[in-house]
Every structure is written in structure tokens, then in C-alpha cells.
Amino acid sequence: MRIPARFQLMDDDLEPSERTRKGSGRAGAFRSGNPEVRREVRLARGSDERKLRRAARAVRITVSFSGSTLDLRDHTFRNYRETCELTGKTPRLRAHINLELWNRLTVNYLRHCCTTYDNLLEQSRVLPGNLRPLFNQEIKFQVLDEIGRCFPHLAAECQRQRAYSGFSLEDHTVALPDGSLAAAA
DSSP: OOOOGGGSOOTTTSOHHHHHHHOOHHHHHHTOSOHHHHHHHHHHHTHHHHHHHHHHHHSOOOOOOOSOHHHHHHHHHHHHHHHHHHHTOOOOOGGGOOHHHHHHHHHHHHHHHSSSHHHHHHHGGGSOTTTHHHHHHHHHHHHHHHHHHHOGGGHHHHHHHHHHHTOOGGGGEEEOTTSOEEEOO
């Protein structure tokens, strides 16, 4: 962002009372009477987020799974069993898994095991705390888009996961007329 010269004050340019009135740097520009200057300051505030989104979108995502749909189901179920064993849960039998759960498990398997998703999340740990969730969300969106493109039968599940990944619990609640909260349908 370019701050106009009249707001870039040197210490010895003005009297102390004048410096206090106009301010200097970004704060002075933010209090400016010129709407264009205020607009530039307001837009520059989100520049880090825009740069981060562009950087995340520039990352090339590829899904590396070569095999049939049956092979994909076998790998998915094996991964599901291993995850259940690690977390101490009892896995369902293969015959008791419905289509929606199969699709969810398959998309999760592809995202974590067949892409560089987890490695990218590890690399994002060096980002400042307020930018890390934004980067991780952009990477997840890209991975889900790529999975949906490579596996059209999983595109609906990818869209479902994408729709829910950017929201908090507060975003999914609805205020009732009596002031209480209920889950959004």
C-alpha cells in the first residue's frame, strides 16, 4: 500500500502538536479525510490473507492412486480398520457400511494417503497462528476439488465436505423465536 507523502511525517517536519493531530504512517492515513486514502488502508489490511490464498492456490495437487474401484475400496477399508485400531474403536463390518459412509471414508483416504495434503499441513506450521487456518482451508478445498475431478462418483461427497469445512458450530445454529439455539437443518 502506498501512503501519501503528507502522512509520511518526519519527526522534525512539524511541531509536536501538529504531529499528534495528523498522525503518521498507517494510523494517520486511516484517519484521513480523503476517502481514497482510507479505502487503500482498508484494502491493505487484508493483503496478507489475499497473498496467502494466492500462494495456497498456486500449490499443485495431484491424486496418486492407480487401480480399480475395487482396489480403492480395499485400500479404504484397510485404512479404516487401522484407524479404528489406533483410536480404540470397533470397526464396522464391511457389509454394514452404507454408501454415504463408503464415500466419506474413500474421500478421506484419498485426501490423507494419496495426496500431499498432510505434508502441506505440516509445512503450514511455520505460518503465524492467524494465517495457518486460512492456508489449511484453502489447501483442503484444492485437494477436495482435485479428488472430485479425478473421481466423479465422489464429487458430491467432496462438495459436502467442502461445504462443512469452513464453518464453525456457531455457523450451523439457528436462533429460535424464544432466544434458544437449534441445529440448522
